[in-house]
Amino acid sequence: MMDRMKKIPVREQEPEVRARNFNEVCYGYDELEARAEASRCLNCKNPGCVAHCPVSIKIPVFIKQLKDGDFTAAAATIAEDSSLPAICGRVCPQETQCESGCILGVKGEAVSIGRLERFVADWSRGNGIRPEPAKLRNGRKVAVVGSGPAGLACASDLARMGYDVTIFEMLHKAGGVLQYGIPEFRLPKDTVVAHEIENVKALGVKIETNVVIGRTLTIDDLFDREGFEAVFVGSGAGLPKFMGIPGENLNGVFSANEYLTRSNLMQAYSPESDTPIRIGRKVAVVGGGNVAMDAARTALRLGSEVTIVYRRTEKELPARSEEVHHALQEGIRFCMLTNPVEVLGDEKGCVKALRCLKMTLGEPDASGRRSPVPVSGSEFDLEADLVIMALGTSPNPLISSTTGGLETDRRGCLVATPEGATTREGVFAGGDAVTGAATVILAMGAGRKAAAAMDEYLKNKR
Numbered sequence: 001m002m003d004r005m006k007k008i009p010v011r012e013q014e015p016e017v018r019a020r021n022f023n024e025v026c027y028g029y030d031e032l033e034a035r036a037e038a039s040r041c042l043n044c045k046n047p048g049c050v051a052h053c054p055v056s057i058k059i060p061v062f063i064k065q066l067k068d069g070d071f072t073a074a075a076a077t078i079a080e081d082s083s084l085p086a087i088c089g090r091v092c093p094q095e096t097q098c099e100s101g102c103i104l105g106v107k108g109e110a111v112s113i114g115r116l117e118r119f120v121a122d123w124s125r126g127n128g129i130r131p132e133p134a135k136l137r138n139g140r141k142v143a144v145v146g147s148g149p150a151g152l153a154c155a156s157d158l159a160r161m162g163y164d165v166t167i168f169e170m171l172h173k174a175g176g177v178l179q180y181g182i183p184e185f186r187l188p189k190d191t192v193v194a195h196e197i198e199n200v201k202a203l204g205v206k207i208e209t210n211v212v213i214g215r216t217l218t219i220d221d222l223f224d225r226e227g228f229e230a231v232f233v234g235s236g237a238g239l240p241k242f243m244g245i246p247g248e249n250l251n252g253v254f255s256a257n258e259y260l261t262r263s264n265l266m267q268a269y270s271p272e273s274d275t276p277i278r279i280g281r282k283v284a285v286v287g288g289g290n291v292a293m294d295a296a297r298t299a300l301r302l303g304s305e306v307t308i309v310y311r312r313t314e315k316e317l318p319a320r321s322e323e324v325h326h327a328l329q330e331g332i333r334f335c336m337l338t339n340p341v342e343v344l345g346d347e348k349g350c351v352k353a354l355r356c357l358k359m360t361l362g363e364p365d366a367s368g369r370r371s372p373v374p375v376s377g378s379e380f381d382l383e384a385d386l387v388i389m390a391l392g393t394s395p396n397p398l399i400s401s402t403t404g405g406l407e408t409d410r411r412g413c414l415v416a417t418p419e420g421a422t423t424r425e426g427v428f429a430g431g432d433a434v435t436g437a438a439t440v441i442l443a444m445g446a447g448r449k450a451a452a453a454m455d456e457y458l459k460n461k462r
Contacts, residue, residue: 005108008037010115015329019300022184022269025326026090029112034119038067040104041111048101049113054445055153057081059098059113066116075124078117079131083156083200084149084178084444086125086192089118091182092441093320125195133204138162140458143228145213145399148176149440150234150431152200153447154454159203161455166228168211173265176236177432178440180265181257183294185301189264214398219406219427229461230426230454233414234447237393237432243286247343248389252278252351256287256295256390263298280304280386284354286340287390288312291437293323295388296332306332307382311339311359311372335382337361339372343387353381393437403427411436420450421457428454 011027012018018025029037041063049059058077065074078085094114102110142158144151147169155165173179174197179189187193201207211217213235222228240255242248259277262268268277281304285296288310296306308327310317313336317324328334335356342355358378361370395413400406405424407415413434420428430446432438 019330049098052101053098086121146234147174150443150447153444157451166206170212180261214402219403233429241391250345283386284384288317292390419453
């Protein structure tokens with residue numbers, strides 16, 4: 001008999017097998033497992049899961065439809081609020097968002113909302129379900145800068161409203177961070193990402209790649225030469241941060257951004273790829289977020305011995321618990337309460353070690369986390385021939401520096417209202433370009449809010 005307080009377990013590749021390949025780790029639910037998990041839902045009158053979902057998916061509705069076997073209806077319900085369900089079902093931190101509001105989670109385990117969303121999306125892909133474009137078009141042109149989750153969500157909503165939407169993407173493939181940032185073993189590109197983007201295009205959205213806004217075209221060009229009436233900037237946060245310690249310019253120090261872009265977007269992990277990627281014997285990854293886990297697990301699959309260096313404890317790790325769990329299962333070493341102070345090189349200028357200090361936790365910092373404090377006399381060298389800095393990213397200043405009237409804050413992020421209106425009339429923004437690096441679903445939520453605000457702005461524009 002099924003224990004209603006326990007999730008239906010999901011099948012995965014065994015750790016010792018998946019650590020040597022780039023195939024997707026999690027297999028997801030089959031139909032019987034999905035319907036059994038869906039039957040755990042209490043169908044609350046005041047569902048906390050919806051309140052905790054950044055795009056407000058009608059979660060109890062689609063779960064009931066799934067439980068009843070009406071997968072087409074479940075897909076249609078999700079599509080009302082999300083244009084990227086197969087992606088969100090895989091990479092969003094449901095445990096701190098929708099699932100954190102599930103009443104079952106008070107005394108047991110929350111419903112696996114993300115896995116159910118993934119099942120419905122995968123079923124839709126396998127059965128050729130496509131979204132329908134708007135029946136009525138208003139003939140008004142809107143531009144979206146960036147084809148990441150914020151841009152795709154904004155473009156999808158605007159297209160459903162009847163706008164003529166064009167996305168401008170600087171890279172040769174659409175998807176933004178979905179293409180270059182998240183590894184294949186978490187998010188397959190040729191199946192999942194490509195299909196979700198085709199669904200956005202099925203709504204009538206046009207995507208132009210290899211267009212660098214701020215160089216190929218400016219925001220002013222979009223208004224004055226191309227005839228767009230409003231612009232959404234969802235250009236993300238692709239500028240990597242470094243520590244500013246000695247030795248960061250040595251051969252063998254990478255940003256996680258470059259390392260993952262080579263592997264993900266340019267498929268350097270594949271023997272058929274011409275893109276070079278450095279494979280270290282011993283790799284140190286500095287940082288504790290999801291990007292650090294992605295970089296470490298990628299390096300492991302390329303054949304390296306990997307250590308994650310983090311200056312707080314495992315309790316303070318900002319990465320998803322699932323990603324930390326998978327990394328530990330796969331044999332990645334965690335060097336906690338440790339802070340690098342110098343990258344050491346050999347006579348050829350190549351990395352040979354990471355000099356570190358042990359830390360202890362002091363008083364909480366501005367974020368509420370306890371500040372790490374160096375332990376006197378604790379210096380030691382961690383052997384490494386490749387160091388990957390996974391310390392976060394900030395927005396590229398290209399758009400703000402080439403567009404008059406756009407204000408930025410001290411981090412270089414665009415200043416915008418909660419609805420996405422920037423300090424330049426007709427220009428809206430959302431996602432990482434405004435908040436700094438965050439999650440896929442939060443970027444999508446920002447894109448949807450901006451789409452609604454743009455619609456209101458254009459309706460009132462003479």
